[in-house]
Amino acid sequence: MHRNEYGDLAAFVVVAEEGSFTRAAARMGTSQSALSYTVSRLEERLGLRLLARTTRNISVTEAGAKLLVTLKPAFEDIRRSLDSLDELRGKPAGTIRITSTRSAADTILMPVVRGLMAEYPDLHIEVSIDQKLSDIVGEGFDAGIRLGEQVEKDMIAVRISPDLEMMVVGSPGYFKKYGKPETPHDLMRHNCINLRLPTKGDLYSWEFEKDGRPLNVRVQGQFICNDVPMIIDTGLQGGGLVCLPNDTVQDLIAEGRLVRVLEDWCPPFPGYHLYYPSRRQNSPAFTLLVDHLRWRG
Numbered sequence: 001m002h003r004n005e006y007g008d009l010a011a012f013v014v015v016a017e018e019g020s021f022t023r024a025a026a027r028m029g030t031s032q033s034a035l036s037y038t039v040s041r042l043e044e045r046l047g048l049r050l051l052a053r054t055t056r057n058i059s060v061t062e063a064g065a066k067l068l069v070t071l072k073p074a075f076e077d078i079r080r081s082l083d084s085l086d087e088l089r090g091k092p093a094g095t096i097r098i099t100s101t102r103s104a105a106d107t108i109l110m111p112v113v114r115g116l117m118a119e120y121p122d123l124h125i126e127v128s129i130d131q132k133l134s135d136i137v138g139e140g141f142d143a144g145i146r147l148g149e150q151v152e153k154d155m156i157a158v159r160i161s162p163d164l165e166m167m168v169v170g171s172p173g174y175f176k177k178y179g180k181p182e183t184p185h186d187l188m189r190h191n192c193i194n195l196r197l198p199t200k201g202d203l204y205s206w207e208f209e210k211d212g213r214p215l216n217v218r219v220q221g222q223f224i225c226n227d228v229p230m231i232i233d234t235g236l237q238g239g240g241l242v243c244l245p246n247d248t249v250q251d252l253i254a255e256g257r258l259v260r261v262l263e264d265w266c267p268p269f270p271g272y273h274l275y276y277p278s279r280r281q282n283s284p285a286f287t288l289l290v291d292h293l294r295w296r297g
Helices: 003-018 021-028 032-046 062-089 102-119 172-178 184-189 228-236 246-254 284-293
Strands: 051-053 058-060 094-100 123-129 143-147 155-159 164-170 206-210 213-217 242-245 259-261 272-277
Touching (some): 003 021, 003 051, 021 032, 058 062, 094 102, 102 123, 102 143, 102 228, 164 246, 172 259, 184 206, 228 242, 228 246, 242 246
Parallel strands (some): 094 143
Antiparallel strands (some): 143 272, 155 272, 164 242, 164 259, 206 213
């Protein structure tokens, strides 16, 4: 293969990922016209249409999708191999791409990331905030951060937080007006704020347990949202009861802005884990990040 063909293939991968010649050109530091010519040259050489172009968007064809499945892991392996050479320079360097939920990124990941980037100027970290479960291999991430119970069994999982627990909370004003529920069954007469889950779009069923017996409650209320900060804000304004992990509301409880109820119905569950494929070749930079994130409580 001619060396220019590697560049053409890399350009195709970026355009396919971005779904736009404009965004891909900005990412690669080139012009839109030059990138369009590069991909067209690749298509002509292969004798196949790789991208379906319209005036509004770009999508991969069947041939393009098949090629992309092969290319993305290959280019990721090349990048990791190059990163691993940084070990010879005596200091961690290279790029690490991580997908994380907002809460885990704010409370766990970013404090570590900021410290490492300040100490190692050649270390670059890209964080993608996403609530859904990402295919980290297919989407080109080095690792992901999710709750332990969400991590696939074929992944290496490293605990990076203590156990969490769900908390049912409301504003002092809400409880003054409507009273407090004493059991999960009492929630049926309360205005509860529903969370729309990011994966299949279902509503979160509030999960409880006592004396080893689980209980799920399909709550009702006036407000439904898929954004946790907006749900919390609505709860603070007295708009209803909220059920969220303790790391998202515990500071507001300590400040007295939210009040917790049903405490003995909410047992702990596995906290956040960093996960990555078992076949991954770990660079010194990635190993450093894992070591700093590892929970030692």
